[in-house]
Amino acid sequence: MTTTHPEGTARSSSGQPAILRLTAVEKRYGGVHALRGVDFELRTGEVHGVVGENGAGKSTLIKIIAGAEAADHGSIEIDGQPLAAGSTTSALGAGIATVYQEPQLFGELTVAENVFIGRELRRSGVVDRRAQRDRVLELLHRVGLDQGLVDVRVADLPVAEQQLVSIAKALSHDARILILDEPSAILTDREIETMFAAVRSLRDSGVAVIYISHRLDELAQITNRVTVLRDGSVVASRDTATLSVREVAELMVGHALESGTADRTAPEGEPVLQVERLTRQPKFYDVDLSIRPGEIVALYGLIGSGAGDVVRALFGIDPADSGVVRIAGKEVSLRSPADAVGHGISMLPANRKVQGVFGTKSIAFNISSGHLKMLSRWGIWVDRRRERDIAGDFIKQIRIKAPGPATRVDNLSGGNQQKVVLARQLVERPHIMLLEEPTQGVDVGAKDEIHRIIFELADAGAAVLVVSADLPEVQQLADRVLVVRGGTVTSEFHRGARAAELLAAAAGDAEPTGERSGR
């Protein structure tokens, strides 16, 4: 990252005055110490990257700056003046605007309407459409959007442009500080360039930008300085030009905190699942992988890398366009979940609320819903006793904290809900188990439990494929790690690989050359 990008982003911003300053900010959530004495400084006319692992404190920091949360201790100052804590109105009024990952726009309304929806400019009671339109045209210009789009329906715009509209909307609050939360997560390569151009232009016009990202390779292209958070503290805050992707990764992960890895020997033998040149444009392409019985392979990649899509293709949810999948040597077609299940494949979906649980139903209902034919006499008559017994067994075996099989699932904690969905996948011993983000939003205790179950599965001979963006989890579980970036597998590591290496491979350019990272 020591290369000077043509746009000169790597130049230092040290000459500029500070517009935002946080001093010794502390924040606890119950027992979790989210921020420990954080000092943070943002200068005018700079793009300041903030990076850190999940749980490092990034989102808490942002919430405090944006006024969604109040710090327990410490101060925030804008232009030297203290900022009222915990008030989004004050923050907005002071010129702090936030743009989140998913553009929160109304698809059916035009660009101009979206910018001012709910707070239309009025003149003596009537909406001042002329003033609004002029303002929107100006904002579009600032973010680099074609001004002809002002009356276009937002749903007709590609995602990247929708995001620019979100940015324009944030700016319409007369923002002097713009917080961008993972802006590139949902964008493709070309679109990211558009977004970068907008950010640079804003920076040049005097807006200070806080740029949160997991994609370390982007930092060189867009940021002036980078602050690295780890476990609630700032471990470094330096000019981008002085850091390499590898160094940032090391800082994020920490030397002493190498996550433990399980004491497992990788099994030998013929692979039970072989995937060749699996492609589904534009999500992933040319994916090759193979898994042996008893082996745990991780697909490790950032959000949007395509890892999740691979797994969903293997389960027949969004089937691949081309490529070959072989199970036990025989070529198979996986065009629906029924096909997958028929070949002994089971999948734990990523988002349990949307893709996993039947919230208003009981544990027993949830678990048996994937195996109705098996649990029914003659395939029709549900054997309720057996269903209850199986549910009861699982509750005991995987320690689901619930009074009984009849408990409504949406009364359970996140971790226990996840266990219920996992139990559903385990009823008929799968030969190949696919898991997507198995411990997302799950407490530590349940996380360990789920990992234990995964190990037991593998020990019993199943081939396990885990998709996870959680680095410690990947290190803990995987016999082999396939790093996915930009829709394909870019590197492979074995158990015991260093966290920083994995992170760098997934998040940044491993080659220190002048080439733009080939995402």
Add this chain to the structure above:
Amino acid sequence: MTAVTDVAPPRRRPVARAVEGQELALVAVLAVLWVALSLGTETFLTSSNLSDLLYSVAPVALVGIGMTAVIVTGGIDVSVGSGVAVVMVVVSKLIRDGGASLPEALLVALLIGLALGVVNGVLIAFGGIHPIIATFGTLNLYRFLALRLFENKQVTGVPDTFAGVGGGGAGETIGVPNAWWMTIVLAGLMWAYMRYWATGRHWYALGNDPAAARLAGIQVRRRLVAAYALTGLFVGLAGCVLIGSGGLVQQNAGTGLELQVIAAVVIGGTSILGGRGTVLGTLLGALLVGTVTSAITLLGWRSELTELFIGLFILVAVGVDLVRERRRRAR
């Protein structure tokens, strides 16, 4: 090795359109039908037939103006037929027995319609009841109210106070029923309101994403009540139009009106899921339904075929709309 992860074909630059949905297609279909009917029959293109057609479509179109807003917010109102009955029985008795003048009777009609609409709006926005359930309920309650007010007999001898918006010659200006002129004017106003006024646009936001709308500072509940209240006003107007030149008001007034209105709105391109639709489309949809009805009579076909055609038109219109939206969102 650069990953080419976006292989979208070159996109046509999205343009701002004055007319978003299938209004153009509807105009075309209507034009074709009218031409075909004029050529195919001798009586379609006569002024008396056309004014009959426009007069009969007017109540549906009027209520449709309000219903468009309601459906855009993602809701629905099946109580409009019963509401019309209430308005008609009260107003017709008022002008017959109470000697009310046109302005007075009109005011009463509007107030009653407004009240009925507000009840719907409150049940839905504040009571949290799903619109179809709430308005199924009020459909019954309002029909009950109407029947009680009818006192088991039709209202006869109603004076021609409302002849000005009626179906006969007195209700026409340059050959077009006043009821239709009124409809066009009001439709135009509503169209402008839903296109240019902030609170009109808020209905679309609300129908698109109620949670995001609330976060954006839109007064969701107020907007909802407004949509149903407005529909109530149009129900009042429709009642007056139906009373028209007076004479007889039957107890089953307004029965089935809601379905015709919904059909008109849906054929006009408004999505039942909310967030999309225009009053212009509704007018065209109403005209289409009316044209089909008239055509079938003139062609000497069985009148029962009307409903068959309406059903088919609904399917085609919604189907085309579905396909178009799916293509638009293919990313």
Add this chain to the structure above:
Amino acid sequence: MTVQTTSPERATGPDKPDRLSTWRRALDLVLSERVALLSVLLVVVVGYFYLLGRQGYLVAPYDTDYLASALETLVPLCLLALAELLVIVSGRGGIDLSVGSIVSLSGMAFGAMVGLWGWAVLPALLVTVVVGAALGAVNGLLVAYLGFPALIATLATYYAFGSVALLSHDNAPISTGPIQDAHSLTQAVSVPLLGDGFPDLPLQVATFLLPVAVVVYLVVNRTSYGRRLYAIGTNDIAARFANIEVRRSRFSAYVASGVLSAVVAVVTVAQFASARPDAGSVGSGMALPAITIAVLGGVAISGGIGRVAGVIIAALLVVWLNAGILLAFEGSDGSQFQLFALGALLVLSALLNAYSVRRGRGTG
């Protein structure tokens, strides 16, 4: 790392002090358990009208004989309400506005078979059911496979089927001899074993309603198909991940609705000794009361929730309430107050549903 903190599982912990009196707890239970509430209301209604009758306020006695004969209206209403249950539970805005038209059209088919072509009742019944299934399949195709919103699809078929029914026999009813004979299917008969002490029940209750209701109950509660239906209604994305054929299950809900409507058609033809082309469109149509009863019975419009028991008791409540109203008022006032009762019941039960959901208890 966000930890999901939700309220603890519904455990009967030692933390709740016994401040709630038993009355309060009973009230809580009744309000949240729809079946309990409806049963209580049923008893209240029947008791109320019975007392009114004893005190001479009614036109005729509200006794068991009357209640038994009122069951005649229970059969079509209950069956259609069960049809709506299946369709609404299947989720994605499921509803069937076309049941009335399917009743009309399949009724005409039955009428043609028995009344015009001289078929025996049983084969004609079977073919009629197939006709109903086919009509329901059209709805199912539109909704489950083509993605039409159910409201629109069934509105369109309501028009289309109703129209074909009117056209089928030149808009004239079929009331020939064999049809008149079929009326015997629906006369009141004395219940065997219980003899004279027990009032005569309309035959169709035993021959049509009971078996069909039992089948529906079993299918919904005990079969894997029933589970699939509730699963897709609760969360059809999770259902897909759970390897449930979402489209096929949803499709079959609409087919089932068509089947049930066809059964109602046969009963209606027999009951009126005439196959009428507008049988399903009387009043505001048959769909409205059916949906009302389903919602009253605890079926959630959003899908995935609803019990057969609730629907049946709700139907009974509505039927006996209507029967009582008919006796309490003179002339056509009665039918008017029935409208009021229906509307009020619907609004109040929906308010109750919304309130329960807000309190986090579901609709029981």
